[in-house]
Amino acid sequence: MEVVVNAATSVDGKLSTRERRQVRISGDEDFDRVDRLRAAADAVLVGVGTVLADDPHLGVKSEDRRVQRLRNGRSANPARVVADSRARTPPDATLLNDDAETYLLVSEAAPPERLATLRDAGATVIEAGEEQVNLSAAFDQLETEGVDRLLVEGGGKVIFSLFEAGLVDELSVFVGSLVLGGREAPTLADGEGFVEDFPALELVGVDRLDDGVVLEYRVES
Numbered sequence: 456m457e458v459v460v461n462a463a464t465s466v467d468g469k470l471s472t473r474e475r476r477q478v479r480i481s482g483d484e485d486f487d488r489v490d491r492l493r494a495a496a497d498a499v500l501v502g503v504g505t506v507l508a509d510d511p512h513l514g515v516k517s518e519d520r521r522v523q524r525l526r527n528g529r530s531a532n533p534a535r536v537v538a539d540s541r542a543r544t545p546p547d548a549t550l551l552n553d554d555a556e557t558y559l560l561v562s563e564a565a566p567p568e569r570l571a572t573l574r575d576a577g578a579t580v581i582e583a584g585e586e587q588v589n590l591s592a593a594f595d596q597l598e599t600e601g602v603d604r605l606l607v608e609g610g611g612k613v614i615f616s617l618f619e620a621g622l623v624d625e626l627s628v629f630v631g632s633l634v635l636g637g638r639e640a641p642t643l644a645d646g647e648g649f650v651e652d653f654p655a656l657e658l659v660g661v662d663r664l665d666d667g668v669v670l671e672y673r674v675e676s
């Protein structure tokens with residue numbers, strides 16, 4: 456599976472405010488670039504922290520792109536995937552609507568009654584890992600469901616875990632011209648942080664978009 460991570464950060468590397476309130480960092484051109492990434496993906500993944508903070512839809516916004524996907528024999532929208540060890544996704548979350556399939560990656564620690572509620576709300580549950588989702592094992596199962604290209608949109612905890620597990624193939628970051636600050640504000644890669652063996656990135660593209668810049672990297676394995 457090809458795993459592509461995309462995020463938008465402030466100049467100081469933050470994904471949102473210290474209150475974890477969603478901030479519009481990208482401008483129209485960058486959101487259109489993200490829409491192209493979504494249209495090219497089989498599925499779009501976020502962590503449950505992002506679901507709780509943003510209630511995202513994760514669908515393709517351009518009707519032309521949805522129509523093109525249908526012409527190519529695909530679903531109009533990519534599937535939605537949530538890394539959610541304990542099934543904390545609210546049953547009325549927008550990404551559980553009928554616009555696309557939704558997979559919940561959970562661990563053995565997920566309460567069965569929460570899983571039943573979320574299945575009733577339309578989710579397909581994939582279990583991998585004891586306490587926290589084992590992303591590598593979960594991705595193997597997603598692959599058997601036909602997910603060959605996965606776009607990850609955040610947040611910082613999930614992105615760190617993916618780098619830690621060596622699962623990222625490509626990274627693109629839109630750096631917007633603003634400073635958010637705050638030591639508690641989420642950054643591109645949170646979690647424990649690396650002290651050695653940092654992921655090796657090859658810079659393959661730099662583009663000015665809106666009032667910011669897109670940095671594109673290949674991640675060396």
Ligand SMILES: NC(=O)C1=CN([C@@H]2O[C@H](COP(=O)(O)OP(=O)(O)OC[C@H]3O[C@@H](n4cnc5c(N)ncnc54)[C@H](OP(=O)(O)O)[C@@H]3O)[C@@H](O)[C@H]2O)C=CC1
Binds near residue numbers: 462463543589
């Ligand atoms: N600017 C941008 O591009 C974006 C900004 N954001 C912002 O980021 C913030 C959310 O980020 P963050 O709080 O880091 O949340 P995440 O979206 O990264 O979700 C983190 C949660 O995912 C669950 N999870 C399940 N499996 C794993 C795993 N293997 N590794 C790590 N986490 C796992 C954990 O909860 P559990 O243990 O219960 O499973 C964890 O707390 C919001 O403020 C949002 O607005 C988000 C996306 C993009």
Ligand SMILES: Nc1nc(O)c(N)c(N[C@@H]2O[C@H](COP(=O)(O)O)[C@@H](O)[C@H]2O)n1
Binds near residue numbers: 489509
């Ligand atoms: N690319 C990008 N730029 C920003 O400025 C952002 N705030 C985000 N946030 C991500 O987009 C998701 C919202 O998606 P929908 O519009 O609801 O489909 C949000 O959850 C973040 O993952 N991204």
